[in-house]
Amino acid sequence: MRTTDTTPQGPRLALPEGLAAIATRPGDDGYERVRHTYTRHGSPGAVLSVRTPQDIVAALTHARDMRAPLTVRSGGHGISGRSTNHGGIVVDLSRLNAVEVLDARSGLVRVEAGARWGDVAASLAPHGLALSSGDTGDVGVGGLATAGGIGLLARLHGLTIDHMRAAELVLADGSRVRTDADHDPDLFWAVRGAGANFGVATAFEFHAEPLGDVVAAITVFDAGDPAAFLIRWGAAVEAAPRTVTSFLTLVGGRGSEPVAQAMTVHAGTDTEAVREALAPVLSAGPVLRNHAFATPYHRLLPATHAVQQAQQPLAVSRSGLLEHITEPAARAIAALLGAGRAPMVQLRSVGGAVNDTPSTAMAYAHRTQNFSLMAATLPALRENLDRQWERLHPHLKGLYLSFETGTGRRRLRDAFPGAVLDRLMILKSRYDPDHVFDSNFALPSEG
Ligand SMILES: Cc1cc2nc3c(=O)[nH]c(=O)nc-3n(C[C@H](O)[C@H](O)[C@H](O)COP(=O)(O)OP(=O)(O)OC[C@H]3O[C@@H](n4cnc5c(N)ncnc54)[C@H](O)[C@@H]3O)c2cc1C
Incomplete structure (x- = not known):
């Protein structure tokens, strides 16, 4: 590597004129x-x-x-x-951020990888369209759309990648491809779940869905008995109609009882339907506070474009998927909370439409689970979290890479179960034999 000089901020890389x-x-x-x-x-x-x-x-x-x-x-x-x-x-890629509605009637849109999901949602709203992405508007299109996309409409619309119709990439050998179900179908299969290993995605085409206003309920529950609460919340979410998607954050207190906050979204604003859909989820535990409001979907995920400064101190996280929140799983999740373990645990409902897609359709193969779980902690407390996570691991079924910071073969096997990892390894040898794209959850080559 050639550097020109060293500054107090680090060495400057030598670059040809065009790149400089x-x-x-x-x-x-x-x-x-x-x-x-x-x-x-x-x-x-x-x-x-x-x-x-x-x-x-x-x-x-x-x-x-x-x-x-x-x-x-x-x-x-x-x-x-x-x-x-x-x-x-x-x-x-942040300057490659265009969002284009190609056909408002069918919902076909083209989104460049550097756009933020909040800006995508705001651009689609005037057309009465939406794409379920995640819960945060500042998240980028490229990272999420190459991995999955568990959004606030997941149970109604499925994952973000379930809506992908094409991807444009620069491959390791410098060639440019547009892949879809009929062109390089193996690559299109791999991009939807393991995309970061196969190239630089520059843009995607998606089928967005028509969507009117939604009702969002932000509910703070007393989770003094977190295991019992989790079982009730899990059962209520699974029984809810697909119009309902609920994301739950549990924060362990230092010596105080854990508090749970849910963001539950119901697609639609009909008062009776809202009441019927949300009531069971709201009765999962004693409600300390509840604020429900009708809103255009895009207002739930504004993009702020704040400068990134490693502002998230909980920089170690573990990820797992669950079919159901059973009693042993709930007890193991509850044990994650508490001083010195995981200050934050999040559960996002998947299930519903997510599980309509066959597990063989794309590299993201988890189509029987109902919940995505993430536990995050400070780097200094990693070992404590790992000790607790090992107890939880037997109750998990798979892993969603976007919420994981650890590496290694077991995590890849959990993320890409059964024959999926083997197929990905074969494709890695074909599309990236020199391992150019290995900086994040690198796949081994075949053999
Ligand atoms: C506050 C917060 C909330 C979140 N909520 C959700 C949620 O509700 N649902 C959900 O599914 N996920 C969620 N996530 C996870 C998020 O989807 C992933 O972390 C995603 O990778 C972030 O995308 P990015 O483009 O912003 O990331 P970046 O940091 O830019 O990229 C992350 C990785 O993705 C790969 N990558 C990025 N761009 C490209 C590209 N153009 N081509 C190929 N590979 C690329 C690279 O390996 C890179 O290291 C959340 C993350 C945060 C921080």
Whole structure:
């Protein structure tokens, strides 16, 4: 790797003229605004603000020639934090952020990978369209749409990737492809769940769904007996109509009782239907506070574009999927909470329409589960979390990579069960034989 000089912020990478023009390097104005991500500090040698797929090809070529670490960033909200690095190249897609409605009647839209989901939602709203993505508007399209996308309408509309109709990528050899069900179908299968291993996605086409206003209920429950509460909440969510999706956050208190806050969304505003759909979920536990309101969907996930400064201190997280919240699982989840273990546990309902897609349809193969679980903690408390997580592991069925920070073969097997990992390894050998795209949950090659 060749550097030009070293600054107090780190060494600057040497770059050819074309790339220097789009680079922010240590010592440059604005470097502090682009060096970190949501969960991690970084000191890359160059952040390349790519404007075209050709810029990406040039960046890949240069990274290979220089043997520089290469990472890809869209919204910088990767929980694993691996969209920055130390001393290497970051390909930053945030300027490739167009959102285009190709056909309002059928809902076909094209979204560039550097857009934020909040901006996507706001752009689709005037057309009466929506794409379920996640619960946070600042999350980038590229990271989420290459992994899954468990959103606030998941039980009604399925995962974000279930709506993908095509993906445009720059591959490891610098070629540009548009893949869909009829063109490079193996690649299209792999992109939907393991996309980060196969190239730099520049844009996607999705089928968005028609959507009117929704009702959101933000409910604070007394979760003094967290296991009992979780069992009741889980059963209520599973029994709810598909119009209902509920995300739950439990925060363990220092010496105080855990508190649970749910964000429950019902698609529709008919008063009677809302009451009927939400009442069972709201009766999962003693309600300390509840605020329900009708709103356009996009207002639930505004994009703030705040500068990333590793502002999330809970930078270690474990991820798992559950079919049901059984008593032993609930007890093991409850044990995660408490001082010195996991300060935060989140459950997101999947199920419903997510499970309508066959498990063989794409690399994300988890189609029987009803809940996605994440537990996050401070790096200093990682071992405590891991000890508790081992007790929970037998009750889990699979893993969603977007909420995991750990690495290793067991996690890949959990994320890509059975024959899925084997097929991905074969495809990795075909599309990325030199392991250019290995910075985040690297797949081994075949053999
Ligand atoms: C506050 C918060 C809330 C979240 N809520 C949800 C939720 O409700 N549902 C859900 O499903 N997920 C959720 N997530 C997880 C989120 O989907 C993932 O972390 C996702 O990877 C973030 O995407 P990004 O583009 O912002 O990330 P980045 O940090 O930019 O990228 C993350 C990784 O994705 C890969 N990548 C990024 N862009 C591309 C690209 N263009 N081509 C190929 N690979 C790429 C790279 O490996 C990179 O390291 C949440 C994350 C946060 C921080």
